[in-house]
Amino acid sequence: MAEKTSVAADPYELLGRDTLFRVHELMVKARVLEERLIKMSKSGDGFFWIGGPGEEAFNVALGLQVKKGRGVENDFLHLHYRSSAILLAMGAKPIDTLRQMRTVAGDPYSKGRNFVNHYAVPEWNVVPVSPTIETQYSTAIGTGIAQARAKTDAITIVNGGDGGTAEGDFHSCLVWSNRPALPLPVLMIVINNGYAISTPSRDQHGERRISDWTKAFDGMPGRTVNGNDPVESYFAIKEAMAYCRKSRRPYLLEALASRLYGHSSSSGANRIPEADCIKEFESQLMRRGWMDQQSLEQIWQRNMEEIDAAHQQVKQEPFPAPESAWEDVFSSGLPDSYPTKGGS
Ligand SMILES: Cc1ncc(C[n+]2csc(CCOP(=O)(O)OP(=O)(O)O)c2C)c(N)n1
Numbered sequence: 001m002a003e004k005t006s007v008a009a010d011p012y013e014l015l016g017r018d019t020l021f022r023v024h025e026l027m028v029k030a031r032v033l034e035e036r037l038i039k040m041s042k043s044g045d046g047f048f049w050i051g052g053p054g055e056e057a058f059n060v061a062l063g064l065q066v067k068k069g070r071g072v073e074n075d076f077l078h079l080h081y082r083s084s085a086i087l088l089a090m091g092a093k094p095i096d097t098l099r100q101m102r103t104v105a106g107d108p109y110s111k112g113r114n115f116v117n118h119y120a121v122p123e124w125n126v127v128p129v130s131p132t133i134e135t136q137y138s139t140a141i142g143t144g145i146a147q148a149r150a151k152t153d154a155i156t157i158v159n160g161g162d163g164g165t166a167e168g169d170f171h172s173c174l175v176w177s178n179r180p181a182l183p184l185p186v187l188m189i190v191i192n193n194g195y196a197i198s199t200p201s202r203d204q205h206g207e208r209r210i211s212d213w214t215k216a217f218d219g220m221p222g223r224t225v226n227g228n229d230p231v232e233s234y235f236a237i238k239e240a241m242a243y244c245r246k247s248r249r250p251y252l253l254e255a256l257a258s259r260l261y262g263h264s265s266s267s268g269a270n271r272i273p274e275a276d277c278i279k280e281f282e283s284q285l286m287r288r289g290w291m292d293q294q295s296l297e298q299i300w301q302r303n304m305e306e307i308d309a310a311h312q313q314v315k316q317e318p319f320p321a322p323e324s325a326w327e328d329v330f331s332s333g334l335p336d337s338y339p340t341k342g343g344s
Pocket residue numbers: 082131132133160161162163164165193195196197263
C-alpha cells in the first residue's frame with residue numbers, strides 16, 4: 001500500500017488572501033509614510049526623524065492582532081519609536097504622524113512637543129513612547145501586574161531594540177514577569193535589527209539568541225523569528241499572544257528585521273541595501289499569481305497620493321501658540337511661582 005504523504009499547509013493559504021492583501025496595503029502605507037517623514041526631515045519641514053522602515057512586516061502583523069481599547073480589559077502597549085506600522089494597523093491616521101513630525105498644534109500625541117513616532121493614545125492603552133530607551137520594559141511591569149490581578153484575557157505588549165536589552169529595565173521585566181508569586185501576562189518583543197545606532201549587535205551579545213534569556217526562567221517560552229516575513233511573524237505573534245492570554249504568563253519573542261534607513265536623521269537616514277520585507281512579500285504574492293505588477297503599482301500610487309495630500313494639509317496647520325508651552329506640564333495647573341511668558 002502506498003504511503004500517504006503529508007503536505008505541509010501553505011501558511012499563505014492558511015492566512016487567506018483578504019488578510020494578506022490587508023497586511024500588504026498597511027505595509028506599503030507605513031513605508032510611504034516613513035519615507036515622507038524622512039523627506040520632511042531633510043527639507044526642513046520637521047526637525048528630527050526616527051522611525052520604522054524595515055519593521056513593517058512584523059509590526060503590521062502585530063497591530064492587526066491587538067485587543068484594542070481603553071482600560072485593563074484591553075491590551076496595553078509600551079512601544080519604542082519604530083512602531084508606526086503597529087499604530088497604522090490599529091487604525092491610526094497617517095496624517096497624525098505627519099502632524100507630530102511638523103510639530104503642529106493638532107498633533108494628537110504630544111500637541112507638537114515631542115519627536116515624531118512618539119505616540120500616546122489613551123483610548124487604545126498606548127502609553128507615551130519615551131525617547132529614553134528600554135524604560136518601557138519597566139512601565140510594562142505595572143500594567144502587567146494590573147492585568148494579572150484582573151479577570152481578563154488582556155495582555156501587556158512591550159517592544160524595543162536589541163541594543164536596549166543590555167539595560168537593566170529589560171532584565172527587570174524578565175524577573176518581575178516570572179515571579180512565582182505573581183507571574184505576569186507580558187509579551188516581551190525584541191526587534192533585532194543588528195545595530196544600536198552604530199554598534200553592531202554581534203560585538204555586544206554573548207548570548208546566541210536574545211530569546212535565550214528565557215532559559216533562566218522555568219518554563220518561559222522564547223522564540224526567534226524572521227521579522228522580515230509578515231506571514232511567519234503573524235503566526236508567531238498569534239501563538240505568543242494566545243499563550244500570554246490563556247496562561248497569564250510571559251513570553252519573549254525576538255524578531256530579526258532590517259533597518260532600512262539607518263538609525264535616524266542623525267545618522268543621515270539614507271537607504272541601506274538590506275533585505276526589504278515589502279519587496280520580498282510582493283515577490284511571494286506575485287509568484288502565487290495573487291497580484292501583478294500593475295495592481296502593485298496602483299497600491300503604491302494610491303498611498304503616495306494619500307500621504308502627499310495629508311502632508312499638504314499639515315503644512316497649512318498652525319504651530320502651538322507660545323503661551324501654551326506650560327499646558328499639560330502639571331496636572332493641577334501651573335504653580336503661581338512659574339513665569340508664564342518668556343524666561344523671566
Ligand atoms: C537610556 C538611553 N541610553 C542611550 C540612549 C541613546 N540611544 C538612542 S537609540 C539608541 C540605540 C538603541 O538601539 P536598539 O535598542 O538596538 O534599538 P534600535 O534603535 O536599533 O531599534 C541609543 C543608545 C537613549 N535614548 N536612552
